[in-house]
Amino acid sequence: MKIAYFDCFSGISGDMILGACVDAGLDINLLKEQLAQLHLQGYEISAEKVKRAGICGIKVHVTVFPEDKHKHIQGSHSHHHNSHLKLSDIRTIIEKSNLHTDVKVDSIKIFNRLAEVEAKVHSTSTEKVHFHEVGAIDSIIDIVGSVIAVKQLGIEKIYFSPIPTGHGYTKCEHGTFPVPAPATAELLKTHLLKSADIEKELTTPTGAAIITTLGEGIKTNPEMKVLQIGYGAGNYDNSTTPNLLRLFIGEATQIVKSDEMWVIETNIDNMSGEILGYVMDKLFEAGAVDVYFTAVQMKKGRPGTIISAIVSELNLSSVELVLFNQTTTFGIRKYKVVRSILNREFKEIDSRFGKIKVKIGKFNGNIKSFSPEYEDCKRIAEETGIPLKEVYNIISKDSEKNCDFLNK
Numbered sequence: 001m002k003i004a005y006f007d008c009f010s011g012i013s014g015d016m017i018l019g020a021c022v023d024a025g026l027d028i029n030l031l032k033e034q035l036a037q038l039h040l041q042g043y044e045i046s047a048e049k050v051k052r053a054g055i056c057g058i059k060v061h062v063t064v065f066p067e068d069k070h071k072h073i074q075g076s077h078s079h080h081h082n083s084h085l086k087l088s089d090i091r092t093i094i095e096k097s098n099l100h101t102d103v104k105v106d107s108i109k110i111f112n113r114l115a116e117v118e119a120k121v122h123s124t125s126t127e128k129v130h131f132h133e134v135g136a137i138d139s140i141i142d143i144v145g146s147v148i149a150v151k152q153l154g155i156e157k158i159y160f161s162p163i164p165t166g167h168g169y170t171k172c173e174h175g176t177f178p179v180p181a182p183a184t185a186e187l188l189k190t191h192l193l194k195s196a197d198i199e200k201e202l203t204t205p206t207g208a209a210i211i212t213t214l215g216e217g218i219k220t221n222p223e224m225k226v227l228q229i230g231y232g233a234g235n236y237d238n239s240t241t242p243n244l245l246r247l248f249i250g251e252a253t254q255i256v257k258s259d260e261m262w263v264i265e266t267n268i269d270n271m272s273g274e275i276l277g278y279v280m281d282k283l284f285e286a287g288a289v290d291v292y293f294t295a296v297q298m299k300k301g302r303p304g305t306i307i308s309a310i311v312s313e314l315n316l317s318s319v320e321l322v323l324f325n326q327t328t329t330f331g332i333r334k335y336k337v338v339r340s341i342l343n344r345e346f347k348e349i350d351s352r353f354g355k356i357k358v359k360i361g362k363f364n365g366n367i368k369s370f371s372p373e374y375e376d377c378k379r380i381a382e383e384t385g386i387p388l389k390e391v392y393n394i395i396s397k398d399s400e401k402n403c404d405f406l407n408k
Contacts, residue, residue: 001343004150005221006160007246008194011202012211014142016232019058020247021149022047024230028060034148035141037098043137045145050233053242057231062141085136087115087126094144101375106147106214109285114139114209116318117186139206146210153249156344158215159222163188164196165203184208190314191217198238212314224250252343261289262316263337266329267296269304275326276305282322283307287315310337342368351398353380353391358399370399 006012006020022028028047035045044063049056094107115126122129150158165180165188179201180188187208196202227250234243268276276293283291288309298304307327311319316334323332342361349356356376361369372395381388 001156001252001345002154003157003159003222003224003250003252004153004155005224005248006158006211006215007221007248008161008163008203008211009246010198010234010238010241010243011164011166011196011204012160012207012245013204013234014139014146014206014210015060015062016207016234016245017146017210018060018142018149019047019232020230020245021146021153021232022060022230023058023232024153024228024247024249026149026152030152031145031148034099034103034152035145038093038140038144039097040093040137040140043141045141050237052231052233052237052244053240055231055242055244057233057242057244059233059235062138064137087111087129090136090140093140099144099148100151103144103147103151105285106150107144109287110143110147110209110213111139112285113187113213114183114205117183117205117209120186121182142206143210147214150214153228154346155249156346157252158211159218160211160215161221162192162194162217162219163203163208163211164194164198166196166198166200168199168201170201180208181205187212192219196241198241200236200238202234216314221248223253224248225253226250259339259341260313261337261339262311262313262334263308264311264316264319264323264332264334265306265308266323266327266332267298267304267306268327268329269298269302270328271305276307279307279322279326282326283309283319286318286322287311288319346373349395349399351395353384353395356380356395356398358395370396372396372399 006017018031022031028045032045042065044061044065046061046063047058048061050059051057090111091108094104094111097104112126115129118129119126165184168179169176170179170181180203181201183205184203187205188203191212226248229249230247232245232247234245236243271279280291280293288311290310292308294306294308296304296306307323309319309323320332320334323329345360345362346357347360349358357373359371359373360367372392377388377391377395380386381391384391386394
């Protein structure tokens with residue numbers, strides 16, 4: 001399994017994540033092409049090699065043009081500098097883009113989390129949280145760009161080190177606040193922090209939202225065979241500690257991973273199938289790794305459904321909130337379980353339909369599970385008119401010719 005470890009010895013921000021990914025091998029032109037699918041205008045993204053305390057890294061610049069030169073967002077959802085973008089506006093921009101579904105889901109998940117903590121800090125609702133447009137454009141590029149970068153680099157699991165926040169004060173839209181900013185502090189709850197005697201904001205809300213949503217915090221680096229290293233540069237040059245984010249990308253050496261998860265369940269006997277399907281979508285958006293329904297007989301002979309969701313502790317409260325907000329339940333039950341997970345990796349194989357992405361599960365280096373990616377198979381079925389089940393069978397047969405490649 002291809003993993004990434006973000007060594008946040010000098011904090012983390014959205015542009016530092018992008019810089020580290022570019023330095024580790026991501027093509028900046030490919031990133032620009034992918035970001036163009038958001039249909040945003042009025043900004044420019046560029047990368048340059050810089051030095052921080054004598055060490056080279058990549059600084060990614062996101063420049064937002066003045067209003068009189070460009071409108072940022074085309075169409076009926078156009079906004080101006082003096083307006084504010086709400087969470088629903090940003091969701092619409094991402095959902096209407098031509099980006100891959102996985103990129104959309106993870107990007108919206110990060111923005112939801114950012115809106116949740118801002119709402120808590122300012123005692124309002126997520127939909128009343130406003131993102132100032134210039135800052136919103138920066139955040140959209142940083143967040144969506146970071147998700148694109150992770151997908152393009154083939155990273156399946158992200159880890160990050162204890163995070164330093166710095167100290168002092170930082171200027172926000174609402175005034176001057178102590179470092180870490182209130183939103184950053186909320187995002188870093190339950191995660192390990194690291195002391196740093198630097199009077200600057202080392203970790204931004206955007207950086208904290210990205211890494212804590214997509215990654216798992218650990219005390220030391222994971223066991224891995226390092227294949228790529230990248231450095232993403234921050235805005236300033238500190239003579240004592242390099243203002244850089246270091247990224248290690250490599251293969252996990254752990255054969256089977258075990259982790260603790262939560263199972264959350266509730267029994268429902270008065271909701272339609274259409275609404276249950278919607279609830280499932282919302283549970284996945286909230287961070288559930290799996291959701292399933294079980295038919296049961298309930299009191300008074302009523303047919304019912306058990307809604308079950310498997311979720312990490314990080315997303316536990318979000319999943320619980322979906323069940324209370326989106327279903328008719330009066331209560332839920334939850335318990336911890338332990339998972340054992342095969343070493344997973346994604347590869348492209350040659351098939352009679354062209355290149356196809358497949359997911360492989362390995363144990364002790366041997367393939368134990370193999371599955372073509374659903375989205376690729378669905379696309380082929382729609383393009384050719386061949387039933388989806390036959391597409392799966394054909395690709396599975398073609399995969400036998402790729403056994404040597406898949407085992408590498």
